[in-house]
Amino acid sequence: KAGVTQTPRYLIKTRGQQVTLSCSPISGHRSVSWYQQTPGQGLQFLFEYFSETQRNKGNFPGRFSGRQFSNSRSEMNVSTLELGDSALYLCASSLRTGNGEQYFGPGTRLTVT
Amino acid sequence: AQKVTQAQTEISVVEKEDVTLDCVYETRDTTYYLFWYKQPPSGELVFLIRRNSFDEQNEISGRYSWNFQKSTSSFNFTITASQVVDSAVYFCALTRGNTGKLIFGQGTTLQVKP
Numbered sequence: 177k178a179g180v181t182q183t184p185r186y187l188i189k190t191r192g193q194q195v196t197l198s199c200s201p202i203s204g205h206r207s208v209s210w211y212q213q214t215p216g217q218g219l220q221f222l223f224e225y226f227s228e229t230q231r232n233k234g235n236f237p238g239r240f241s242g243r244q245f246s247n248s249r250s251e252m253n254v255s256t257l258e259l260g261d262s263a264l265y266l267c268a269s270s271l272r273t274g275n276g277e278q279y280f281g282p283g284t285r286l287t288v289t
Numbered sequence: 290a291q292k293v294t295q296a297q298t299e300i301s302v303v304e305k306e307d308v309t310l311d312c313v314y315e316t317r318d319t320t321y322y323l324f325w326y327k328q329p330p331s332g333e334l335v336f337l338i339r340r341n342s343f344d345e346q347n348e349i350s351g352r353y354s355w356n357f358q359k360s361t362s363s364f365n366f367t368i369t370a371s372q373v374v375d376s377a378v379y380f381c382a383l384t385r386g387n388t389g390k391l392i393f394g395q396g397t398t399l400q401v402k403p
Contacts, residue, residue: 209389219380219393232390264332273389280326280334 180269180281188287194255197284201248201269208250213264226273262288291316293383295394310366310397312381320386323364328378371401
């Protein structure tokens with residue numbers, strides 16, 4: 177089975193711009209979660225989607241949003257980028273929501289200049 | 290509130306040494322799940338193990354073993370006869386029974402020298 181794929185792998189944006197990151201889960205997985213990883217804050221949960229519905233949301237400003245499509249693919253969007261948004265954004269998929277094992281993709285490295 | 294603490298920021302060992310990575314968690318839930326993930330330099334988090342709060346049996350998988358003790362709220366990870374390929378950042382994580390939100394510790398960087 178193919179693993180979780182994320183596109184693009186690397187991205188450079190300018191402050192004030194917006195960005196959309198994409199995640200394709202493992203085939204058959206219906207739950208997708210997003211995490212932000214920075215040296216200072218570590219790994220922080222952004223949101224979780226299951227069957228196109230947002231199940232949980234972390235403590236991030238409204239500039240961070242996401243959605244999930246009927247084929248379980250997910251996108252996250254960050255508007256009005258700030259320097260502090262520079263991070264590795266990781267997507268994880270799971271068969272079900274809740275206690276399921278989450279399998280991570282390689283991440284998208286976003287640099288905001 | 291839930292919290293995971295990995296007090297060891299960095300550990301350096303010589304190949305073939307055994308090494309234990311500590312993980313202490315805090316939660317008021319009776320049903321919860323604990324995880325260990327490995328993050329090699331490539332950046333992708335690799336799932337290692339999941340353990341639910343009702344199963345305190347220790348687990349061994351090859352050179353890896355895990356010790357779960359609810360009495361001390363710890364879920365420690367031991368690598369026996371470490372190898373250079375074990376060099377990575379290791380994360381312990383916690384989630385409640387009804388949510389996929391993983392709460393991660395700060396991670397322990399393990400360096401295994403030849």
